[in-house]
Amino acid sequence: MTEPKKQLLMIDDDPDFVAGIKAILDGAGYDVDVAYNPKDGFAKLKSKRYDLLLLDIMMGRGAEGVMMARKIRKEPALKEIPILIMTGIREQVAFMFPGQAVHPRFVPLDELVEKPVEPELLLEKVGALLKASEAREKQ
Amino acid sequence: MDTAKVLIVDDEEIVLDSCTEILRGEPCELATASDGARGLALIPEFHPDLVVVDLKMPGLSGFEVLERIHQTDPTIVTIVITGYATVASAVEAMKRGAYDFLPKPFTPDEFRLIIRRGVEKRSLVLETIALRRERELLRDHFASIVSHELKAPLAAIQQNVFSLERELAAVATEDQRGRLGRVKTRVGDLLQLIETWRRGVSIDVEAIKAQCAPVSISVPIEKAVDSLSVHATRKEVELVANVPDPAPMVWGDQGTLTQVLVNIMGNAIKYSRVGDRVTVSAQARDGKVLVSVSDTGVGISPEDLPLIFNAFYSAQPGAAGERGSGLGLAVSRRIVEAHGGTIAVQSTPGKGSTFVVTLPERTDDGPGSPPRETGPQTATPKEGRR
Numbered sequence: 403m404t405e406p407k408k409q410l411l412m413i414d415d416d417p418d419f420v421a422g423i424k425a426i427l428d429g430a431g432y433d434v435d436v437a438y439n440p441k442d443g444f445a446k447l448k449s450k451r452y453d454l455l456l457l458d459i460m461m462g463r464g465a466e467g468v469m470m471a472r473k474i475r476k477e478p479a480l481k482e483i484p485i486l487i488m489t490g491i492r493e494q495v496a497f498m499f500p501g502q503a504v505h506p507r508f509v510p511l512d513e514l515v516e517k518p519v520e521p522e523l524l525l526e527k528v529g530a531l532l533k534a535s536e537a538r539e540k541q
Numbered sequence: 542m543d544t545a546k547v548l549i550v551d552d553e554e555i556v557l558d559s560c561t562e563i564l565r566g567e568p569c570e571l572a573t574a575s576d577g578a579r580g581l582a583l584i585p586e587f588h589p590d591l592v593v594v595d596l597k598m599p600g601l602s603g604f605e606v607l608e609r610i611h612q613t614d615p616t617i618v619t620i621v622i623t624g625y626a627t628v629a630s631a632v633e634a635m636k637r638g639a640y641d642f643l644p645k646p647f648t649p650d651e652f653r654l655i656i657r658r659g660v661e662k663r664s665l666v667l668e669t670i671a672l673r674r675e676r677e678l679l680r681d682h683f684a685s686i687v688s689h690e691l692k693a694p695l696a697a698i699q700q701n702v703f704s705l706e707r708e709l710a711a712v713a714t715e716d717q718r719g720r721l722g723r724v725k726t727r728v729g730d731l732l733q734l735i736e737t738w739r740r741g742v743s744i745d746v747e748a749i750k751a752q753c754a755p756v757s758i759s760v761p762i763e764k765a766v767d768s769l770s771v772h773a774t775r776k777e778v779e780l781v782a783n784v785p786d787p788a789p790m791v792w793g794d795q796g797t798l799t800q801v802l803v804n805i806m807g808n809a810i811k812y813s814r815v816g817d818r819v820t821v822s823a824q825a826r827d828g829k830v831l832v833s834v835s836d837t838g839v840g841i842s843p844e845d846l847p848l849i850f851n852a853f854y855s856a857q858p859g860a861a862g863e864r865g866s867g868l869g870l871a872v873s874r875r876i877v878e879a880h881g882g883t884i885a886v887q888s889t890p891g892k893g894s895t896f897v898v899t900l901p902e903r904t905d906d907g908p909g910s911p912p913r914e915t916g917p918q919t920a921t922p923k924e925g926r927r
Contacts (some may be wrong), residue, residue, distance in 0.1 A: 416697050418694075418698075418700075418701065419693075419696060419700050421701060422697065422699075422700030422701035422702075422703060422704045423700060425701075425704035425705075426703070426704045426707060429704075429707065429708065460689060460693075490692045490693055490696055517692075517693075517696040517700070518695075518697075518700040518703060518732075519700070519703075521703050521704065521707050
C-alpha cells in the first residue's frame with residue numbers, strides 16, 4: 403500500500419517560476435496546487451488541508467508574502483503548516499526583520515531558500531519540513 | 542527660501558540699528574547680537590541662514606566667531622564687515638570660510654545687495670545638500686528595484702532550466718545535455734553579476750562608518766591571504782605577507798576591509814604568471830596606515846591605468862584568460878573612501894603593479910584626532926608565507 407500523496411500549495415505571482423518548481427515537485431510525487439496571488443492562496447489554504455506551503459516573498463506591490471505569513475500565524479487552524487519561503491533577495495528579508503537572523507521565523511516550522519533553487523536542495527528542504535511536521539504531530 | 546534668517550553681530554549699536562532699518566521690508570527675519578559670545582549663543586535657537594559679523598569687536602574677535610560658526614554648521618553663510626577697509630583682513634576672513642565682505646562705511650543698497658546674494662548662496666548650499674542626499678537614496682532604491690526586476694525573470698528561466706535538465710536527463714543526447722549545462726552556467730553568471738553590481742552600487746557609506754572600530758591591520762590581511770591561498774597555489778603564484786609585529790591599528794570595518802584586500806590581491810594573482818610573487822605589506826606613517834599589494838605580474842598598460850577604478854571596466858583577460866566583472870576595484874574604492882582613505886596604483890607593463898590602500902591610523906578617540914606617537918620601530922617584520 404502506498405502512502406497518500408503529500409498535498410503542497412505554492413503561492414507565487416510568477417507563473418513561469420511556478421512551472422519550473424512544480425515540474426520538480428510533480429516529478430518527485432507531490433500533489434501541487436498553485437495560487438498566483440496572496441488572496442487566492444489564502445482562500446485555498448482555508449478550503450483544504452495542505453501539508454506544506456511554498457511561499458514567495460516579493461509579490462504584488464512589495465513584500466506581500468511577509469504579510470501573508472503573518473496572517474497565517476494568527477490563524478489557529480493554519481499556524482502549524484510548515485512553510486518554505488522562496489525569495490530572490492535574501493538581504494531584503496533580513497532588512498524587514500532588523501536584528502534577527504537572515505532567516506526569520508514566521509511559524510514554528512519554516513525554511514528559506516533563494517531563487518532559483520537547485521532541484522536537490524528544493525526536494526531536501528521540502529522533505530525535511532514534511533518530516534519535521536509529522537514528528538510534531540505525533541507528539 | 543521664503544524667509545531667510547539673518548543674524549548680525551556687531552558691537553556698535555548704531556550699525557545694528559541701521560542694518561535693521563535697511564532690511565525692513567526685505568523677506569527676512571532678523572536677530573542681532575552686540576558681541577561674539579552672544580552671537581554664538583543665539584545660533585542654536587535662531588538657526589540663521591546668514592550671519593553678518595563685524596571683524597573688529599571687543600571680546601571674541603570676528604575671526605574666532607567665524608571659525609566657531611563654521612565648526613558648528615558649515616552650511617551657514619557668513620559675511621564680514623570690515624571697519625578698517627583693508628584688503629588683507631577681508632582676504633583672511635574669506636580664507637577662513639566667509640562668503641563675502643563689506644567694507645564700512647556702506648550704503649543701504651550695498652548692504653541689501655550683499656544680503657540678497659548671501660541668502661541666495663545659502664539656498665544653493667541647502668539645495669545641493671538635499672540633491673546629494675536624494676541621489677544617494679535613489680541610487681540605493683534604484684539598485685534594489687533594478688536587481689529585483691532583472692533577477693526575477695532570470696530566476697524563472699533558471700528554475701525551468703533546472704527542471705528541464707532533470708526531466709530530460711534520460712532522453713537528451715550528450716550534446717543536448719552539454720548545451721543545457723552551458724545555459725545554466727551563463728544564466729547563473731548573470732544572476733551573480735547582478736548581485737555583485739547591487740552590492741557594489743548600494744554600498745552603504747553610513748553603515749560602514751557606523752561599523753568602524755579599532756582593527757589591527759593584520760586581521761583583514763590574514764583573512765584575505767587565507768581565502769586566496771588555495772587559488773594562489775593552484776596558479777603557482779607565491780603569496781607573501783609582510784606585516785610588522787605588532788601590526789599597525791586602523792580605524793575601520795573588518796568585513797569590508799577584507800573584501801577590499803581580497804579584491805586587490807585576487808586581481809594581483811589573476812594577472813600573475815606561474816612563478817610570480819604577490820606581496821602584501823603594511824606600515825604606519827604620519828598617522829596613516831599604508832597597505833600595499835605588489836605583484837610581479839603582467840602589469841597594466843598606461844591607457845588602462847586611469848580607467849581601472851571605473852565600474853564595469855575590465856582590462857585584458859588575466860594571465861590564464863580569466864575575465865572579471867569589472868566591479869571589484871570600483872567597489873573597493875567606494876569602501877576605502879567610506880573609511881576616509883584612498884587607493885592608488887602604480888604599474889609597469891611586463892613588470893607588475895602595486896596598489897596602495899591608505900587608511901587613517903587608529904587612535905583611542907577615533908578618527909580625526911592626532912596620531913599617537915609610535916616611537917622607534919624596533920619590531921622585526923614577521924614573514925608569513927603560504
